[in-house]
Amino acid sequence: MPMKTLREVLADADARRVAVGHFNISDLAALKGIFAAARGLQLPLLIGVSEGERAFIGVRQAAALVRSLREEYEYPIFLNADHTHSIEKVREAAEAGFDEIIFDNSSLPMDQNIANTKAAVEAIRAINPEIVIEGEIGYIGSNSEVIDAAPAGIALSTPEEAVQFVAATGIDVLAPAVGNMHGLLKSMTTGGADAARKHLDIPRIAAIKAAIAGAGVHYMTLHGGSGTEDADFTAAAKAGMTIIHVSSELRLAWRRGVEEGLRDPNEIAPYKLTAPAVTAIQKIVEDRMKLFNGMA
Numbered sequence: 001m002p003m004k005t006l007r008e009v010l011a012d013a014d015a016r017r018v019a020v021g022h023f024n025i026s027d028l029a030a031l032k033g034i035f036a037a038a039r040g041l042q043l044p045l046l047i048g049v050s051e052g053e054r055a056f057i058g059v060r061q062a063a064a065l066v067r068s069l070r071e072e073y074e075y076p077i078f079l080n081a082d083h084t085h086s087i088e089k090v091r092e093a094a095e096a097g098f099d100e101i102i103f104d105n106s107s108l109p110m111d112q113n114i115a116n117t118k119a120a121v122e123a124i125r126a127i128n129p130e131i132v133i134e135g136e137i138g139y140i141g142s143n144s145e146v147i148d149a150a151p152a153g154i155a156l157s158t159p160e161e162a163v164q165f166v167a168a169t170g171i172d173v174l175a176p177a178v179g180n181m182h183g184l185l186k187s188m189t190t191g192g193a194d195a196a197r198k199h200l201d202i203p204r205i206a207a208i209k210a211a212i213a214g215a216g217v218h219y220m221t222l223h224g225g226s227g228t229e230d231a232d233f234t235a236a237a238k239a240g241m242t243i244i245h246v247s248s249e250l251r252l253a254w255r256r257g258v259e260e261g262l263r264d265p266n267e268i269a270p271y272k273l274t275a276p277a278v279t280a281i282q283k284i285v286e287d288r289m290k291l292f293n294g295m296a
């Protein structure tokens with residue numbers, strides 16, 4: 001594949017109405033499975049690390065890992081600082097060489113979210129103007145975990161507030177709330193055909209996309225993709241989602257894979273114990289990326 005920048009990858013995805021897959025990692029097992037899936041399909045890839053995942057891997061270490069794959073394989077793999085809540089952590093990621101940073105103050109009232117996001121945009125641009133900056137509105141829960149019930153206070157975004165937010169902050173990518181939710185309900189983890197699924201508000205995605213395009217912002221991210229109805233992924237990309245995040249499903253696959261690896265009480269090599277997790281994560285990422293690209 002010809003080497004592109006993340007901005008070029010996003011422009012291409014937007015033009016073709018497909019979505020770039022964004023998958024979170026905490027360790028090398030997940031990175032290995034995700035990268036193998038993307039390479040097999042020859043699709044560009046975003047790796048995400050939340051503040052917690054960054055604290056575990058190391059901010060500069062995460063940047064070095066992703067950069068090493070990009071350089072060795074001449075592959076369009078990029079790194080995102082997922083859900084960054086403070087200017088201090090924004091600066092840390094920008095200085096470490098992240099390709100994208102999500103500043104998330106969506107839990108605050110709109111006027112404070114706007115003021116703080118604007119300050120984050122200025123701080124990032126001063127360090128490296130090439131970094132893609134994402135901001136968030138609405139509320140979709142905050143944790144990539146298995147939960148008993150949907151979090152209280154889920155608030156869907158409107159085209160009006162989306163335009164207000166992008167025009168006032170200067171962000172490149174908007175993350176709205178459109179029926180998506182962080183985490184997986186227990187009823188979504190059964191693995192059977194009867195498992196509960198998330199359903200997206202596709203007309204709302206299209207309406208927000210059209211509204212912000214008028215304000216010069218063309219990219220949107222769907223957070224909390226885990227557990228979404230298959231057809232909704234493809235419809236969301238067609239309606240204007242440029243990036244789609246999946247994390248909780250990979251965490252669940254990691255855990256179940258490691259449990260499988262632990263069945264042999266005599267096996268102690270970590271890379272063998274985690275091998276079923278790598279395989280399971282690769283399969284999920286392949287399935288998801290096909291849906292994001294209308295290939296399923």
Ligand SMILES: [Zn+2]
Pocket residue numbers: 083182223224245
């Ligand atoms: Zn998210």
